[in-house]
Amino acid sequence: MFEQRLPAADFELAYERLAAALDSVGPGRESEFLARLALLLMQAAPEISAVLAAIDAAEAALD
Amino acid sequence: MTRPAANPRSLYFDYPCFDFVRPPELDGEVVTHEVVVVGAGPVGVTAALELARHGVRVVVLDDKASFNDGSRAICIARHSLEGLQQLDVAERFMAAGLPWTHGTSYFRGQPVFRLEMPHSVEQRFPPMLNLQQQFIEQFLIERAQREALIEFRWQSRVEGVTPGAQQVTLDVATPEGAYHLKAAYVLAADGARSAVRQALGLKLHGAAHEGRYVIVDVKMASDHPTERRAFFDCAGNPGATVLVHRQPQDIWRIDYQLDEHDDESEALAEGTIHSKVAAIIAMLGETAPWELEWWSIYKAYTLCLDDYRHGRVLFCGDAAHLVPIFGVRGLNSGFADALNIGWKLACVLRGEASDALLDSYSPERRGATLDIFAQASKSTRFMSPPTRGYRLLRDAALALSPAHEFARRLLDPRQSQPYTYAGSALSCDDDPSFTAGPVVGAPLPDGHCGEQGYLLEHLGRGFTVLYFSADGRAPEALHAACAAMTVADVPARLLVIAMRGAMDAQTLRDVDGHLFAAHGAVDGSCYLVRPDRHVCARWRQWRADALSHAYVRAMARAEDV
Ligand SMILES: Cc1cc2nc3c(=O)[nH]c(=O)nc-3n(C[C@H](O)[C@H](O)[C@H](O)COP(=O)(O)OP(=O)(O)OC[C@H]3O[C@@H](n4cnc5c(N)ncnc54)[C@H](O)[C@@H]3O)c2cc1C
Numbered sequence: 001m002f003e004q005r006l007p008a009a010d011f012e013l014a015y016e017r018l019a020a021a022l023d024s025v026g027p028g029r030e031s032e033f034l035a036r037l038a039l040l041l042m043q044a045a046p047e048i049s050a051v052l053a054a055i056d057a058a059e060a061a062l063d
Numbered sequence: 064m065t066r067p068a069a070n071p072r073s074l075y076f077d078y079p080c081f082d083f084v085r086p087p088e089l090d091g092e093v094v095t096h097e098v099v100v101v102g103a104g105p106v107g108v109t110a111a112l113e114l115a116r117h118g119v120r121v122v123v124l125d126d127k128a129s130f131n132d133g134s135r136a137i138c139i140a141r142h143s144l145e146g147l148q149q150l151d152v153a154e155r156f157m158a159a160g161l162p163w164t165h166g167t168s169y170f171r172g173q174p175v176f177r178l179e180m181p182h183s184v185e186q187r188f189p190p191m192l193n194l195q196q197q198f199i200e201q202f203l204i205e206r207a208q209r210e211a212l213i214e215f216r217w218q219s220r221v222e223g224v225t226p227g228a229q230q231v232t233l234d235v236a237t238p239e240g241a242y243h244l245k246a247a248y249v250l251a252a253d254g255a256r257s258a259v260r261q262a263l264g265l266k267l268h269g270a271a272h273e274g275r276y277v278i279v280d281v282k283m284a285s286d287h288p289t290e291r292r293a294f295f296d297c298a299g300n301p302g303a304t305v306l307v308h309r310q311p312q313d314i315w316r317i318d319y320q321l322d323e324h325d326d327e328s329e330a331l332a333e334g335t336i337h338s339k340v341a342a343i344i345a346m347l348g349e350t351a352p353w354e355l356e357w358w359s360i361y362k363a364y365t366l367c368l369d370d371y372r373h374g375r376v377l378f379c380g381d382a383a384h385l386v387p388i389f390g391v392r393g394l395n396s397g398f399a400d401a402l403n404i405g406w407k408l409a410c411v412l413r414g415e416a417s418d419a420l421l422d423s424y425s426p427e428r429r430g431a432t433l434d435i436f437a438q439a440s441k442s443t444r445f446m447s448p449p450t451r452g453y454r455l456l457r458d459a460a461l462a463l464s465p466a467h468e469f470a471r472r473l474l475d476p477r478q479s480q481p482y483t484y485a486g487s488a489l490s491c492d493d494d495p496s497f498t499a500g501p502v503v504g505a506p507l508p509d510g511h512c513g514e515q516g517y518l519l520e521h522l523g524r525g526f527t528v529l530y531f532s533a534d535g536r537a538p539e540a541l542h543a544a545c546a547a548m549t550v551a552d553v554p555a556r557l558l559v560i561a562m563r564g565a566m567d568a569q570t571l572r573d574v575d576g577h578l579f580a581a582h583g584a585v586d587g588s589c590y591l592v593r594p595d596r597h598v599c600a601r602w603r604q605w606r607a608d609a610l611s612h613a614y615v616r617a618m619a620r621a622e623d624v
Binding site for chain 1: 441
């Protein structure tokens with residue numbers, strides 16, 4: 001469970017922006033783009049525990 | 064298979080045929096009617112009922128001889144029922160409809176989100192009621208037929224509109240010839256393809272959304288409770304979305320998304336529909352026999368007029384705006400249009416307000432439409448992601464939602480909510496000393512009053528002044544102020560919410576103080592509520608001068624503007 005940090009409206013704005021960015025990079029480069037984005041967001045995370053928990057949660061959701 | 068409206072066949076609904084009655088205009092009589100409503104759909108008839116409630120005589124024209132057929136609106140929101148109760152139809156809706164409070168979303172066969180809509184003992188009506196539009200129209204029309212002030216003219220098609228400074232002239236085609244019909248005001252409630260809109264050369268503006276849905280009604284006995292079920296990437300429609308709703312009379316509404324490459328005519332062939340529906344019903348685990356009732360194709364639009372008022376012609380319902388079905392807002396917002404314009408027209412026709420009052424209609428109701436567009440566009444992009452990027456994120460949110468609250472919020476279908484007329488020219492500035500209660504512009508919420516029923520049942524026909532009193536007494540000056548605040552000659556109703564003292568028709572007892580608390584009220588607090596239930600002013604401590612000022616403002620009277 002992740003604490004909601006971004007206000008809901010900002011989160012929705014980011015969601016829309018990310019969808020548009022995924023479309024503009026195109027299917028061939030999505031993984032590359034998402035990996036770079038993940039590194040940048042890792043750097044913006046307040047602490048290591050949040051990053052590790054996010055990695056675990058994303059893995060778990062693939063099952 | 065869109066059946067001819069004149070002779071619709073249905074497995075469960077008998078469509079009446081309304082006769083054409085020769086109107087006096089065909090024999091040369093010239094009358095200027097107060098209001099002509101074009102379109103006897105649910106919005107037009109609601110507007111006619113609201114006008115009649117305020118004593119206005121109305122002629123309602125419709126080109127058909129029966130109700131609209133097929134599967135359209137099925138979900139009526141609480142805020143609509145709260146408005147409709149003043150028209151004396153909500154009881155019938157409740158008796159025939161199926162109330163519901165929750166929903167479930169599934170992703171690849173797994174439940175991932177539970178929708179819970181707030182509901183408490185304070186509310187008379189459920190958050191949502193499922194009832195087919197045929198019944199909605201039937202109940203509204205039967206109610207209107209009992210109303211002496213409403214005259215229906217069936218099989219009467221409007222083909223031309225000539226606006227004038229004092230009146231509007233409509234060209235009406237009938238089985239016995241054409242005639243001109245004159246009205247001081249025309250309400251255009253003639254639906255998505257509005258002939259009135261076209262005759263005035265007006266266009267809807269906005270966007271078309273990706274994704275096409277086949278909408279099917281199926282007759283099938285099942286014990287599954289009434290809820291909203293949404294299936295994303297499911298066995299019944301791999302890679303796409305399915306929505307399932309229960310309706311009265313053992314009718315189930317199944318909406319399934321088409322693949323972008325599906326050919327429309329092939330998708331609408333009876334054999335294709337049959338095998339698609341069979342796969343979905345198998346996925347639902349239903350085993351009872353079923354029959355197809357009706358089907359059609361649907362695409363989402365967010366389109367509206369730039370202005371809902373054009374001189375003496377006012378647009379409402381689908382004639383003014385088209386919104387996506389996800390979130391069930393189309394008819395629900397049409398009902399609010401009808402209730403908004405009804406009292407305003409009555410005040411103008413009775414000379415209590417100038418024509419300027421009608422100028423508030425478009426900003427208020429178009430504002431509501433734009434708010435709906437923002438909500439509905441998001442839910443539509445979630446239901447039918449328009450691009451691969453949206454699709455990836457939507458599926459990620461669905462996969463994360465069982466474990467993560469933030470992702471669940473994205474799955475909320477953002478069902479129809481009432482709109483707050485916050486910046487309306489008719490509203491006063493809010494009193495900042497309130498810390499609770501409906502803000503200025505918001506609709507008054509319901510509240511349970513023990514043996515006295517529910518708060519909203521007690522509202523007046525015109526304005527209502529809600530006065531909160533510890534001992535049940537209200538200042539004399541308040542009685543006098545109410546007498547002067549009329550709508551169609553009906554004075555404002557003074558409703559005292561009392562902690563102590565006697566109960567009577569004008570006094571509701573709030574024994575445990577919950578109505579005081581819900582309104583952030585103290586002894587002496589006061590709300591001014593419009594005939595359409597929206598709060599237009601409130602004061603923590605009532606002041607006589609402020610109340611009359613608020614009424615003047617709510618009527619858009621010149622001294623305030
Ligand atoms: C598949 C589908 C599902 C929907 N589900 C929901 C839902 O669950 N909840 C919800 O709130 N909304 C829903 N809606 C939207 C809802 O059906 C419409 O918003 C609603 O019908 C609008 O009512 P109306 O009275 O404005 O127009 P209409 O119902 O279209 O009525 C217009 C009337 O005008 C008449 N007319 C047309 N032209 C003329 C003319 N030239 N002269 C005289 N009369 C004329 C027509 O015969 C008709 O009776 C849905 C719509 C669709 C298509």
